Amino acid sequence: xxxALFAGMDQLFTLSTMATMLLGVxxxxxxxAIPGFTITMAIVLTLPLTFSMDPLQGIATMLAVYVGGYSxxxxxxxxxxxxxxxxxxxxxxDAFPMARSGQPGRALALGIWSSFFGALVSVIxxxxxxxxxxxxxVKLGAWEYFSLIIFAMTVVASLVGKSMLKGLMTGLLxxxxxxxxxxxxxxxxxxxxxxxxxxxxxxxxVVLIGIFAVxxxxxxxxxxxxxxxxxxxxxxNVTFKPLDALRETLTYPIxxxxxSLVGVFIGAVPGAGGSIANLLAYDQAKRASKTxxxxxxxxxxxxxxxxxxxxATSGGGLIPMIALGIPGSAVDAxxxxxxxxxGIGIGPRLILDHGDxxxxxxxxxxxxxxxxxxVCLFSMRFFLRVTDVPRSVIVPVVLVCCVxxxxxxxxxxxxxxxxxxxxxxxxxxxxxDYPLAPLVLGVILGPIAETNLRRALMTDENWTxxxxxxxxxxxxILAVVSVAFAIRQRLRQRPSEKTA
Amino acid sequence: xxxxxxxxxxxxxxRVADPDTRRANALAHLVLNGALVVLFSMLFVHAGALPSSMxxxxxxxxxxxxxxxxxxxxxxxxxxxxxxxxxxxTAAAPGLVRRWLWRHRLAFGVLALFALxxxxxxxxxxxxxxxxxxxxxxxxxxxxxxRSLAIAAIIAVTFSFGIDWLFRDVFIISLPRGPxx
Numbered sequence: 001x002x003x004a005l006f007a008g009m010d011q012l013f014t015l016s017t018m019a020t021m022l023l024g025v026x027x028x029x030x031x032x033a034i035p036g037f038t039i040t041m042a043i044v045l046t047l048p049l050t051f052s053m054d055p056l057q058g059i060a061t062m063l064a065v066y067v068g069g070y071s072x073x074x075x076x077x078x079x080x081x082x083x084x085x086x087x088x089x090x091x092x093x094d095a096f097p098m099a100r101s102g103q104p105g106r107a108l109a110l111g112i113w114s115s116f117f118g119a120l121v122s123v124i125x126x127x128x129x130x131x132x133x134x135x136x137x138v139k140l141g142a143w144e145y146f147s148l149i150i151f152a153m154t155v156v157a158s159l160v161g162k163s164m165l166k167g168l169m170t171g172l173l174x175x176x177x178x179x180x181x182x183x184x185x186x187x188x189x190x191x192x193x194x195x196x197x198x199x200x201x202x203x204x205x206v207v208l209i210g211i212f213a214v215x216x217x218x219x220x221x222x223x224x225x226x227x228x229x230x231x232x233x234x235x236x237n238v239t240f241k242p243l244d245a246l247r248e249t250l251t252y253p254i255x256x257x258x259x260s261l262v263g264v265f266i267g268a269v270p271g272a273g274g275s276i277a278n279l280l281a282y283d284q285a286k287r288a289s290k291t292x293x294x295x296x297x298x299x300x301x302x303x304x305x306x307x308x309x310x311x312a313t314s315g316g317g318l319i320p321m322i323a324l325g326i327p328g329s330a331v332d333a334x335x336x337x338x339x340x341x342x343g344i345g346i347g348p349r350l351i352l353d354h355g356d357x358x359x360x361x362x363x364x365x366x367x368x369x370x371x372x373x374x375v376c377l378f379s380m381r382f383f384l385r386v387t388d389v390p391r392s393v394i395v396p397v398v399l400v401c402c403v404x405x406x407x408x409x410x411x412x413x414x415x416x417x418x419x420x421x422x423x424x425x426x427x428x429x430x431x432x433d434y435p436l437a438p439l440v441l442g443v444i445l446g447p448i449a450e451t452n453l454r455r456a457l458m459t460d461e462n463w464t465x466x467x468x469x470x471x472x473x474x475x476x477i478l479a480v481v482s483v484a485f486a487i488r489q490r491l492r493q494r495p496s497e498k499t500a
Numbered sequence: 501x502x503x504x505x506x507x508x509x510x511x512x513x514x515r516v517a518d519p520d521t522r523r524a525n526a527l528a529h530l531v532l533n534g535a536l537v538v539l540f541s542m543l544f545v546h547a548g549a550l551p552s553s554m555x556x557x558x559x560x561x562x563x564x565x566x567x568x569x570x571x572x573x574x575x576x577x578x579x580x581x582x583x584x585x586x587x588x589x590t591a592a593a594p595g596l597v598r599r600w601l602w603r604h605r606l607a608f609g610v611l612a613l614f615a616l617x618x619x620x621x622x623x624x625x626x627x628x629x630x631x632x633x634x635x636x637x638x639x640x641x642x643x644x645x646x647r648s649l650a651i652a653a654i655i656a657v658t659f660s661f662g663i664d665w666l667f668r669d670v671f672i673i674s675l676p677r678g679p680x681x
């Protein structure tokens with residue numbers, strides 16, 4: 001192991017590899033800061049550029065984009081309230097209110113440090129526990145996956161908004177929207193009514209941009225007077241004190257560690273990923289907090305939980321890929337493809353046959369986490385300039401970026417029509433105080449839930465297996481506990497609301 | 501809601517604090533959820549006609565029907581909640597809708613421009629449609645002074661022609677070209 005580790009480090013710490021990694025980090029941060037431009041798209045665009053590199057340099061560059069991407073989503077989530085990627089949805093819950101209350105620098109700095117520690121924990125776990133964790137992750141069958149999605153949906157519905165019923169409604173609406181288009185098992189067209197616009201269903205990215213970006217931007221210009229007088233998004237003297245934020249982040253060590261471990265485990269579950277990890281980490285932090293009522297109002301605990309949770313999935317995602325040759329997400333599949341392009345076989349023997357490469361990848365993750373930290377700390381002052389830009393400029397420019405993001409996803413004009421429709425619907429829902437995060441999560445998780453439900457019943461028609469398989473049962477119990485906890489919270493808050 | 505966060509929470513709580521709008525809000529919920537119940541019921545029936553499979557117990561329509569059934573129940577639950585709010589609040593003063601529309605005029609103006617832009621992208625091409633949208637939206641949002649107008653023009657060119665160049669020549673993704681190539 002030590003020999004392989006040093007061999008990997010020897011290949012990694014060369015000027016050219018570190019230079020391409022640095023470029024990758026910058027590209028990942030910028031790409032995921034743009035709403036609609038996902039980490040997957042950034043990785044896919046990087047892939048052809050790595051063909052001429054040697055295997056470790058190529059994969060290290062892509063890992064740099066990957067790690068940078070998880071941190072970049074923070075920027076638009078905190079400053080604009082628009083999650084740059086699905087994995088930063090929960091970041092908007094507290095980072096955006098914090099920025100809005102005149103502390104955008106604090107929100108970003110807390111997010112950067114949390115991302116760094118999340119990535120660090122995930123790499124440490126990756127090095128120590130990749131094979132045993134992978135074995136747990138692959139033991140999850142269709143029953144467990146379905147129960148995991150149920151758990152995630154109840155968490156989301158109970159986390160957001162004053163009314164759980166409204167959270168549940170938008171979550172279910174998301175699940176339904178995901179059923180439009182081709183059926184995932186049989187390919188039958190559902191709810192398309194021979195309309196070209198609906199033929200391909202609703203891509204989740206279009207829903208994400210439409211729901212969050214369009215409705216959020218329209219709300220920015222509601223106050224006509226403020227907008228016309230060139231008011232900025234965040235009217236404050238922006239200060240950026242990274243060392244203060246580091247101290248503040250480290251005052252929540254349990255939150256940081258727990259959220260990171262949630263991220264690592266969820267990342268190791270194939271198909272789950274950052275979008276679930278940041279919500280579950282946020283939920284766990286809220287439950288464990290002494291002041292859960294402060295969540296959603298700009299509390300540092302919320303920012304730390306969400307950002308460390310989503311960044312930790314980057315290391316977690318590599319666990320099934322390295323130990324078993326199973327890609328945990330689309331990004332991992334592209335990483336696998338890049339190794340295969342170089343003639344490297346993926347599977348359980350990868351660590352035995354190419355130990356130097358695997359340990360080089362571990363070290364590349366670690367190096368990328370440090371690079372992201374440095375790049376973000378130095379560039380955040382530049383990103384914070386966004387807060388100086390008047391709404392009259394930022395709103396039209398971000399709307400154009402949304403259209404580009406929606407179109408570039410599949411090169412389909414119909415997707416931008418869907419963007420408009422979804423945006424208008426999202427604006428109506430937000431005006432009526434319906435939480436939008438469950439809707440987006442429903443669209444992302446819907447196909448996973450349906451496929452696994454049907455797969456489970458195809459394997460065995462006995463539906464009681466959902467309740468008799470231990471992990472599935474545990475997840476369903478957690479779902480019930482999550483709902484009960486939310487109801488209890490609400491009942492507790494009611495008397496204080498009445499007295500207020 | 502917490503996800504769209506406190507800015508929206510503040511706005512919504514401002515709205516809720518106004519007794520005039522409480523009843524109107526409740527009515528809006530009733531109309532929205534009522535319409536959704538009708539729509540989802542029709543889709544529930546439609547999903548029943550989707551083909552089943554001989555290989556699995558659940559067909560193409562089973563999962564959507566399950567979701568739609570729970571959705572209908574949830575919508576009805578919200579309607580019951582909102583009906584109570586509607587009954588317990590007094591009728592709004594006349595002119596509320598007109599005042600609300602006037603207050604949101606800028607948002608609706610931008611939305612109308614955005615809708616025209618979306619239609620214009622395939623018709624005029626990305627570059628021209630974006631240029632026009634960026635100029636008009638910035639003007640609508642209050643850009644008036646000569647210096648601001650100059651900056652607005654630079655931004656419009658950068659984010660229309662510049663983005664088109666970036667995607668075409670760097671990312672090799674061709675954005676809609678339109679009749680002007």
